[in-house]
Amino acid sequence: MSPYVSFLLYAVAIVGFVGLALALNALLGPKPKASALKQEPFECGATPVEVVNVKAVPIKYYAVAIAFILFDLETMFLILWALGARPLTDGMALTFALFTGLLVLCLAYVYRARILDAVTD
Numbered sequence: 001m002s003p004y005v006s007f008l009l010y011a012v013a014i015v016g017f018v019g020l021a022l023a024l025n026a027l028l029g030p031k032p033k034a035s036a037l038k039q040e041p042f043e044c045g046a047t048p049v050e051v052v053n054v055k056a057v058p059i060k061y062y063a064v065a066i067a068f069i070l071f072d073l074e075t076m077f078l079i080l081w082a083l084g085a086r087p088l089t090d091g092m093a094l095t096f097a098l099f100t101g102l103l104v105l106c107l108a109y110v111y112r113a114r115i116l117d118a119v120t121d
Contacts, residue, residue: 060118060119061118061119063115063118064115064116064118064119067106067110067115067116070106071103071106071107074099074102074103074106077099078099078100078103081095081096081099
């Protein structure tokens with residue numbers, strides 16, 4: 001059997017199992033009823049300080065979070081690449097240069113779009 005076919009079967013089995021688990025949970029799982037006590041925020045056993053103590057997060061913080069995740073993932077890929085790039089060939093060096101170039105382009109975009117400045121306002 002081809003490795004692609006076995007990977008496809010594995011992926012279908014995983015998606016099927018997750019779908020089955022979610023469907024069974026929705027059908028057979030407990031369905032708690034909402035009450036005033038359950039809707040009240042829990043603060044270490046103390047009574048709430050404010051009636052509504054949850055403030056909306058400004059939308060500008062989401063761009064910072066996405067940029068952080070992007071650079072965090074790229075760092076992880078670079079570490080994995082560095083661990084697996086032995087011996088270093090010309091193709092691997094070209095791949096590293098391309099990936100690092102994309103990283104620099106993303107960093108330049110974040111800098112030019114002033115995404116990080118939105119948080120310090």
